[in-house]
Amino acid sequence: MPDQLGAKLRRLRQNKGVSLRTVESETGISNAYLSQLERGVATNPNPIKLRKLAEYFNAPYLDLLAHAGYLPSGARENYQGLIANSVGSSRKESQLSSSIVDLTNDEENLVLQYIEFLKSRRN
Amino acid sequence: MPDQLGAKLRRLRQNKGVSLRTVESETGISNAYLSQLERGVATNPNPIKLRKLAEYFNAPYLDLLAHAGYLPSGARENYQGLIANSVGSSRKESQLSSSIVDLTNDEENLVLQYIEFLKSRRN
DNA sequence: AATATATGCATGATATGTCAAGCAAAGGCA
DNA sequence: TGCCTTTGCTTGACATATCATGCATATATT
Numbered sequence: 001m002p003d004q005l006g007a008k009l010r011r012l013r014q015n016k017g018v019s020l021r022t023v024e025s026e027t028g029i030s031n032a033y034l035s036q037l038e039r040g041v042a043t044n045p046n047p048i049k050l051r052k053l054a055e056y057f058n059a060p061y062l063d064l065l066a067h068a069g070y071l072p073s074g075a076r077e078n079y080q081g082l083i084a085n086s087v088g089s090s091r092k093e094s095q096l097s098s099s100i101v102d103l104t105n106d107e108e109n110l111v112l113q114y115i116e117f118l119k120s121r122r123n
Numbered sequence: 124m125p126d127q128l129g130a131k132l133r134r135l136r137q138n139k140g141v142s143l144r145t146v147e148s149e150t151g152i153s154n155a156y157l158s159q160l161e162r163g164v165a166t167n168p169n170p171i172k173l174r175k176l177a178e179y180f181n182a183p184y185l186d187l188l189a190h191a192g193y194l195p196s197g198a199r200e201n202y203q204g205l206i207a208n209s210v211g212s213s214r215k216e217s218q219l220s221s222s223i224v225d226l227t228n229d230e231e232n233l234v235l236q237y238i239e240f241l242k243s244r245r246n
Numbered sequence: 247a248a249t250a251t252a253t254g255c256a257t258g259a260t261a262t263g264t265c266a267a268g269c270a271a272a273g274g275c276a
Numbered sequence: 277t278g279c280c281t282t283t284g285c286t287t288g289a290c291a292t293a294t295c296a297t298g299c300a301t302a303t304a305t306t
Contacts, residue, residue, distance in 0.1 A: 019252075019253060019254085020253070020254065020255090021252080021253070021254095029294085029295095030294065030295050030296075031253085031254080031255090031295095032254090032255070032256080032257090032294080032295065032296080032297090033293080033294050033295070035254060035255055035256095036255090036293095036294085038254095039254095039255085042292090042293070042294080044169065044292080044293075045293080045294090046167060046293075046294090047170060047188075047193040048167075048192070048193070049293095049294090051193075060205070060208045060209035060210075061205060061208070061209070062205045062206065062208070062209035062210075063209045063210075065170075065193075066209075069171070070170040070171070070174075070188075070193075074209055074210050075210065076206060076210050079202070079205075079206045079209070079210070080206070082183070082184060082185050082202075083185065083199060083202045083203070083206075085183045085184075085185070086183035086184070086185035086186045086189075086197055086202070087183075087185075087186075087197050087198070087199050087202070095235060096223050096226075096231055096234060096235055096238075097220065097223065099235060099238045099239075100219050100220065100223070100238070103219075103238070103241070107238075107241045107242075108219055110237075110241060111219060111234065111237065111238060111241070112218060112219055112222065114233075114234065114237050115219075115222045115223070115226070115230075115234060116222075118226070118230045118233060118234070119230075142282075142283060142284085143283070143284065143285090144282080144283070144284090152264085152265095153264065153265050153266075154283085154284075154285090155264080155265065155266080155267095155284090155285075155286080155287090156263080156264050156265070158284060158285055158286090159263095159264085159285090161284095162284095162285085165262090165263070165264080167262080167263075168263080168264090169263075169264090172263095172264090
């Protein structure tokens with residue numbers, strides 16, 4: 001069951017202050033179908049339509065996919081796990097991805113500097 | 124246009140050495156539709172079906188989504204960009220994610236150790 | 247007050263995804 | 277050799293996604 005995709009889409013549209021017909025003219029998706037999506041009557045949109053909406057609302061596409069139930073909930077760990085599995089990263093790189101999730105800003109700065117230092121001494 | 128989703132699915136099935144009817148019984152997707160997908164006659168499957176196939180073939184789900192044209196090609200940078208945009212990471216964390224992509228094994232080790240060291244001195 | 251426009255939704259129509267049934271060919275078995 | 281089973285595919289049927297049209301209501305305009 002999609003996790004409130006409709007509510008999310010209506011919020012995005014209302015925050016932008018536009019009508020169903022405006023979204024229709026900008027995305028090519030009919031106002032009737034947009035209404036059905038927002039009201040939860042239609043729940044299984046083609047991802048291509050979600051992408052158009054994400055672009056129009058300047059909203060994160062993976063977030064809309066997750067709300068539609070096509071991806072796990074939008075926690076970084078979940079996506080990192082999917083990526084690690086998809087593009088064949090090493091186990092250690094998965095660890096790295098997981099480790100950076102909860103760094104503070106200062107820690108992020110330090111790690112970035114350290115990585116740049118490591119790369120700078122490659123030659 | 125999906126990037127050879129059909130060829131990918133046929134390769135996965137043949138590598139596993141199973142028939143269309145075996146996949147049907149394991150995934151619930153009809154052998155006729157599987158045939159159409161493999162031959163490129165059907166090109167826009169519901170992601171829920173792709174997920175079932177990914178699970179059955181033990182194949183990366185994001186990879187199948189990319190082949191269907193629902194996600195950008197399976198480069199890590201693309202996914203990291205989508206994630207950064209989806210779960211509201213800071214600009215610096217996006218940089219971090221991008222930076223770890225091309226680290227060597229030794230560099231990964233060093234960075235992991237450094238992160239653990241940073242975390243250990245939080246108290 | 248009357249008319250025009252904008253808006254969200256209902257609904258039947260159309261397009262497309264997916265299925266059930268059946269066909270032809272190949273392979274297995276007695 | 278004959279029969280049965282398996283297999284991939286075809287095709288019409290069915291289910292669902294999406295659209296075009298129109299309705300009712302609210303708002304804007306004259």
